[in-house]
Amino acid sequence: RSGDALERLSRVELVAFDKTGTLTERRAAVTHVMVADGYRRDDVMAVAAALEADSEHPLALAIRAAAASSPRRGRPVAESTRDVPGLGVEALVGGVPARVGRPGPLPPLLDEPVTAYQERGETVVVVERGEVVIGAIAIATPLRPEARGSIARLHESGLRTAILSGDNRRAVAAVGAALGIDDIEAELNPEEKLESVRARSQRARLLMVGDGVNDAPALAAADVGCAIGSGSETALTSSDIALLGSDLYGVPAAIGVARATYAVIVQNFAWAVGYNIAALPLAAAGFIDPLVAAFAMGLSSLVVVANSLRLARLGRDGLAAVRPSRLGLGRKRAVLSVVLPVVLFAALTVLSELVSPARGQTLLPELPHISTVSLGGGGNAQVYLDPDAPGLNELHLFFYPSHARTTITAVQVDARPQGSGSPEALRHLRVAFNHYVNYVLLSRGAWLFTVNARIDGRAMSFSVHRTIT
């Protein structure tokens, strides 16, 4: 019902189940009615049915169904009915206090048969009238057919399981043994269930699965509460996880979805951070061409989306097909998660070098190479070509004479390609008394620049070589 619940669900360690209505079907059936000395079966069933007239508990439905076959005439009616959650129902039947519910001390005659039914995993409720036990009803609550398989699935996924039930210890133990559940706790009323959930969640991250009948507070107190679809309306709307059906494979499937979702979040995060940490320095150092980088950025987003879309496949083949992955990476995956990005980035860098239009060039600017020529009499001249690439170039010429009063006149610069002879005159701009900028269009190849000038009336000349790449 929320992303937060999904995240908590992914880290659950222990799954506790309610028994009646959750591990067992809501449909229950009376298998046997035991009567105390001096009472009749019809009496016992009539009192029980009167008490259960308004209850929606699976045991109540079974008792009403069984009583419906006995004669209607003279059936007693219950007044001031009181539901005691997790224990049973109390009322006045024919003006006498009566009760149906969890057995207390039993008369000797009933003790043995009740124990026998409980050991078979059936639920036995007693019927009392005027503080006297008049009989007991054994009710078979069939286990959901997929209960065993889904418990086994939880164990395979590294989870522990428990039953928290209000039913008798023997009956709960029988169910626990049939399903292979790790730990059982029985004869809990709703408050005790709540306490047990609180105590257990101190020790392990707990998922409580219930139907909301007598276990709504426990569902709310667990780290994650899961209501099954056949349960009460309030449980479905107030729990963290609501299963739409009552298929118990929904429990491991929900954990499977939660773990897979969490894994995808972590993978995507690790990829996005790792990608940028690796790619930014490579790009800044000039190892990745901007075109390849732009392509890789788009590809990186696609990797994240494609990885997330894997989740859409979950559950396509039914709930039973969703297996919770084990938490943490296996050895193979851990190695792969390091090797794969390294290979990817190596490939990206090599690809960059292969397809880049700027291959072999550095994207960082280079300092121009400055030539210094002595003028005689202590001063010197400096020349550099900026930017030293084909196209429009600027040749900078500086004079640093030894005296401040030195006059510089008749400055002239020409450029000629080496080998063929004809010189090209340069456009020339005096920026300061000693700084000249000469503009020239240059093609690739070796060039010779010749400078002529008069320093204090004396003619002088020098040349520098440059290769345009």
Ligand code: ADP
């Ligand atoms: P569970 O915890 O296994 O789901 P409940 O908490 O619903 O079981 O009920 C626990 C016990 O309380 C039952 O085993 C039964 O003895 C008694 N009980 C609860 N509700 C009823 C009822 N309506 N009629 C008879 N007995 C009841």
Ligand code: MG
């Ligand atoms: Mg229940």
